[in-house]
Amino acid sequence: MVPFFKIEHLEKRFGGLAAVNNVSMTIGEGEIVGLIGPNGAGKTTLFNVITGVYAPKRGKVLLKGQDIAGLKPERICAMGIGRTFQIVKPFSSLTVLDNVLVAAYRRTASRQEATDAAMDILRFLALDEKSATLAAHLTLAQKKRLEMARALATRPIFLLLDETLAGLNHTEIDRMIETVQQVRERRGVTILAVEHVMRAVMKISDRVVVMDEGKKIAEGPPEEVVRKPEVIKAYLGDDYGSA
Amino acid sequence: MTAGSVLPAACAVAAAALFPLVVRDPYFVHAAIMVLLFAYLATSWNILGGLAGQHSFGHSAFFGIGAYVSTILFIYYHVPPLVGMAVGGVVASVISIGIGYPCFKLKGPYFALATLAFTEIFRIVVTSTEQIGGIDLKGAAGILIPLQPGKSLLNFQFSGKTSYYYLILVMLLAILFVYRWMERSRWGLYLAAIRDNEDAARSIGISATRYKMIALAVSAFFGATAGTFYAQLLLYIEPALFSSAFSIEILLIAVVGGAGTLLGPFLGALILTPISELTRTYLGGGYAGVQLIIYGAVLVAVMMFAPQGLIVPLKRGWRLLAERRP
Amino acid sequence: MAVLEIEGVSTFYGEFQALYDVSLKVEEHALTGIVGANGAGKSTILRTICGLAPARSGSILHNGVPLERLSTFEIARRGIALVPEGRRLFPAMTVLDNLLLGAFSKPERESREKRLGEVLKFFPILKKRKAQLAGTLSGGEQQMLAIGRALMGKPDIVMLDEPSLGLSPKMVSHIYRILDEIRELGITILLVEQNVEWCLKKADRAYILENGSVVLEGPGKELLSEEGVRKAYLGL
């Protein structure tokens, strides 16, 4: 059977440095996979290769068996991959509704249908009351939800979340965790999430992939992965586990 | 349009329509025509510069193309200027695609410099071309447009300035309508998304290049029609229409008024065009540069104190005034 | 006496609050450590001290003098040296030029030649690479140059932001040795380090940061055994 999403021997270099070095992984339909690793491990670069911001030097990115490596970002979105950005990138001069509407238009040309779809998503993310506010005037937590709303409005089958929780406080984090779980349950979206808040990673991920210095160093269920010596080493230093 | 803005808008249009009936001095009518023409031209720039956020420094290229294409068609093929206007618009749109292709690969100041270089190339080529395929371009000397016997809209020949005034007023209302329509349409949203954050726009499936091209082609089309109008108004065209200085003037009008707003370019024309028109006449000869000094001073002041354009503080003032009234 | 005293500092990037009411003290001749997960705000503390990310509230005292209103260059001239994350060398300038820039401030300029000799003795490899462009150095050499550049200014305090990041294990231990030596010279150090183990072992006093707040503080060795450390990192 063709796997839902698969990366084979992906490599991306900047100058001499391999930011993503021979990374392979498979993600099944409906899974939530957490992607963790120290700063500079190559997680965001991996996202950027998957979503077409960069073309890989070598390797394949297969969505339902079709190689999408090297396609332009707008093509990849049309194939069903949505993403959020680590540093939020709202369309600041547009209202919250228009931010989502512009994405919903990618699926229908009808203003009515697009507006309905957008409002639906805004309700889902509890942003409906803010629909007429300019995106520039939202709080960070709201902007993070708006990022997610906008990505969802393109009706992705596969969603890449880049540090959706960074900069949120405890209550906001709990709320966002719930939202991510609902995105899968209600909308059937497969999710790959870069996340630093470990509490959240443990809670939402079916599986965790760990990267360090561009390479994949571990993979497995969250409780197991964080006990692996190589992971502890990457995070805490040389011989923490054995100390 | 919201209910609150219908009344002021209607009043403004009515006032504009009455203007030549009240003010009969042809000199003032001419100045008013220039204001409307520059408002029209700056609004056409605003379709690319404001809606899509691509601050082109080469808009005069399209103005010049419109002026030259319709004039050549008129003189050599007897095509009525009204038809020539449409043809010039289409030609400018097609050429704009060729310009957009390399320029849209560049950002910010580099985009500005590249578009500036393009319009300079046009100016230089037209200046140094006397003849092409049996058509006299007359190089730097420019072309005088002969009068036709029949007065008609099709031929752009009227008995007085007033008709030109109403024509450009209608054209301005039309382009403002187009601008508003584009802004509110699906395309307008795409363009706004690209303007605000191109990476994010592409991540939700919007092809940035394609929509910027569309905005450019529309912007070029209207810019060229302004060129035809100008040619028929003054009955004389010259390579300076392509100049980078003229491009910058167009951009300035839009930016001083407020790029990316419906009425910003109009406001800009209302302020800046009379400065150049009036001082040119009254100061004349020895003080030829004064209007440009005032022009420059306005520009410097706006950039230093209201870089979003004068419409922003104006709107804020209006709102305060409205709130103070019970 | 505390060289640096930070009291109730909150820092924002736009509307994103990166630090919540952070207080810490850096004692003279001591090594003070800051550890915490990615995005916890460690680098922000250093950037706030330097005025690169000014604090919105709270106070920062350097030998009793408030720093909050000073520009970065004025703070640097007071003898606060930062070895920034990613090293931030001047890549198209020579190793020598980079070092000399470390002693840009007027008072330091007079004893510059002497310090240059000391620093080059400290980092023999830099002496060999003196005329090379900084951008052509290896990662480890670049880190040494960044540290050497900071030492050129005869600093009151050296702040290091993840000096071991992106280096090979061998180079990491080399850098650690250098830090030990610097410490023996009696220079005050404020260290942000991803290697928690090492940092806590060495630190006279350490602070653990989570989501922009200090959650634990104490002598490094005591914290080493705390469950809170592992929790802050791995959520267990």
Add this chain to the structure above:
Amino acid sequence: MTGIIEAAVNGILMGGLYGLIAVSLSLIFGVAKIVNFAHGALLMVALFTVYWILELLKVDPYLSALLAGCFLFFFGYYFQRLFIEPILKREKDTAALTVILLTSGLMLIIENSALLLFGADYRTVRTAYTGKVWEVAGLYIMQPRLIGFVLSVVLIRLLEFYLRRTNFGRAIRATSQDREAARLMGIDDYRVYKVTFGIGTVILGFAAAFLTPFYFIHPAVGDLFVGKSFVIVVLGGLGSITGAFLGGLIVGLIESVGAQFINSAMVESLIFIVFIACLVIRPMGLLGKERE
């Protein structure tokens, strides 16, 4: 054939002056990331400064540059301080376009003020060198051009020495490479910008002095150089001194040799075409290295 060689030599000599003018633009662009549309107007100010010193004090043009330089340094310094600095401080990263428009406005003010003050006459100066020609190996070389070229090379060497070997020169280079890191070294970046702008205008003063013996002076004379300067800066790679100088030589060469084959206006458009191609294909310039 001799005609072409002669054209090439004179083109390169003129190119040296183009290069010098572009070096000034490149320095300001490279350090403060300012696209200065008033560069031509500043050159005009420099030309008039040299002109009036010559007329009033009867100083040799090459010496008058030193006098002019003192005035021009402060002109440039306060140009940056009064107009550009407030915008940079306010807008941080997005100032590029505002600065372009601001400097366009300043250009209008400066050029038209000169027009009011000095009129639209084309002024020329007769110096000991004007119109003199040297004959070298059967080629006629205009004396003031050769002197200007040689002095330009010397001046650029001096500038490079200043940037490489002095404290403030190092600070200027450091600021252009990494502004934040420079601040961490105790460098006052805004002061570096102002001084750099001042140095840039001083260089224009020298360029003006080298031009004066064989060129004309007019309030709009800067327009003839400003477009070319931008082309040269892009050709040479932004912020590169040597690149800008070599770019100047290339443009001078294309201009004079091209004029032997096609009309000179068309050569100018050829230069712009090369410019656009370079921007799109090799934005790092002909000599620059590819960045990440």
